[in-house]
Amino acid sequence: MTQRNDRICGVLLLVLAVAYGWGATQFPEPFGGAESVGPETFPKVLAVVLALSSLYLIVKPDPDNAWPKGRIVLELVIAVAVLIAYTLLLQPLGFIIATLLAVGTLCWRMGAAPMRAYMTGAVAGVVVYLLFTYALNLALPLGVFSVLEGS
Template sequence: MIRGDRIFGAVMIVVALGYILSASSIQTSFMSDPVGPRIFPYMIAAVVILSSLVMVLRPDPDQDWPAGPMVAQLGLALAVLVGYAYAITPLGFILPTTIAAGVISWQIGGNPRRAAIAGLGLAVGLFVLFRVILGLGLKGLPAGMGF
């Protein structure tokens, strides 16, 4: 795992540098805020680079890879996140986020009822944060169903 951590860390540094390069080409209008639209991608890239440097310089000792049921759970989580990425545009933010957060909460170890409540709470809370507080143009529900 030591070698794997170092390889992954190096690859993520290259990806983060590409992200910075891509973010540097974001066009700014004359009416943008003083910080500009590039600062958030730069901050994300900086965190990725710092985390990747830690993986390269201080990798974890060798660990056993997951097997059997754990691989199936990881596959389910991956499928849920890919489905979430495809569903968020046509279905809005709240429904896909509720489902994805609920399934992943259930996988972490919650019972299904509490996971569903957590998923709904997370979806509504994040929607309020993004739409109301941050003022992003986020579609909450599918077209024609409301906000």
């Protein structure tokens, strides 16, 4: 029975990977042409990783996995709620603040002290923002910091 659960999960994740990858192809072509890195690159990479992981689950399921119970289910629900909130807050708050809140909350739920958890979120938000903006030349939403964009 448990192997069947892994296979069902693998098939569902594979469907998600295909849909996510297809959605990434719907982005408009970047100004530099088809050869430049555009906004669809990262989602396409994620779709490929998800598809490969899904295929692994389908082909080689875990023989002895048990569904989580009790507190673990609650923590999983909290993690999903944080990720949904992250997507909803990304545009209005901006990447840095939304990432600070999401990563900080997830680190805290995994046992880190609150101050350390949110400092990790702040560092992650700033470092990833700078990496995407300056190394990859991909724009991330600034949200409340959008006043800095005009300067």
